[in-house]
Amino acid sequence: MTEKSKCSDCGSKRLKEDYGRGEVYCEDCGLVLDDKIIDEGMEWRAFTHEESQEKARTGSSHSYTRVDKNLSTEIDQFGRDSRGKKLSSEKKAKMNSITRWHKRLIYSDSKARNLSVALSQLKRMSSVLGLSQSVMEETSRLYRRILEKGLVKGRVIEEILVATLYIVCRKRGIPRTLEELSDVAGSGASEKAIGRTYRMLKSELNLDVPLPDPAEFVPRYAAKLELSGTIQQKAKRILKEAKEKRIVSGKGPTGVAAAALYLAAKMEGEKRTQKEVSEAASVTEVTIRNRYRELKENIALEKI
């Protein structure tokens, strides 16, 4: 893990390492400085709501998805922890600054109320979407940071929240489109508005968000279409070829993924109709056809 001692955003030196999640983050603003070891969590195997419920994790000792960060019962004003043990002075100083920070949030200031609304929304959406705990954690950390920067003022909480979630998903290579996210958001946040907010956040926070890779969408669509793993592998090989031949850039990743799956399924004799595939991927048959034609024309299929 790289050694960084200062937060690149707010300059705080209070960085915390979380080996469980493979992240280093700033305790003051929540910026994740190093998240090379990505926790895929249940993400790639939970395709349905029921499945994700079943596999969802429970419990957490220190969660950013709670308004009070779970600390309210752990610290008293006499410098002891929950077991009554005295804390070292170093620990005490740390706790003091945390409690100060945390008091600012608990007491009826507008940010706390904002946060509590946002977090309960996040919880709901996260369970509908089947997102892992660690995605929620990162989303709420980023949301806190946005809140502290005053970027929420005058805007719809839900729009900011969904845009934040979208950023986190993109950063982690979790395939969720803006459309899907706005579908589970309340009516207060249209896809258009979320997109606008997303662009605003990206530039305000100087984030570079990677482009979605079509291959990320393959497992989910394949599951919807009940296609075997062999086909998924084949579709991914097709996409890899396509990427090298630069016939993917600028095209919508979902359409490309759908066409690759359609092609792979056809080749393996597990044929699905264009209509079925287009419904699974929320694109039209025409788009499937166009991408399909491009793939067929440009890729040496015998080798795949």
Added chain:
DNA sequence: AAGACGAAAGTGGTTGA
């Protein structure tokens, strides 16, 4: 009859003068 195909026209967003 259902599926696949492709042309044509329309939509919403991006880009660059």
Added chain:
DNA sequence: TCAACAACTTTCGTCTT
């Protein structure tokens, strides 16, 4: 601010299976 532009959609007529 406006026009050109690319990707995608909708619609529809025509082949293919």
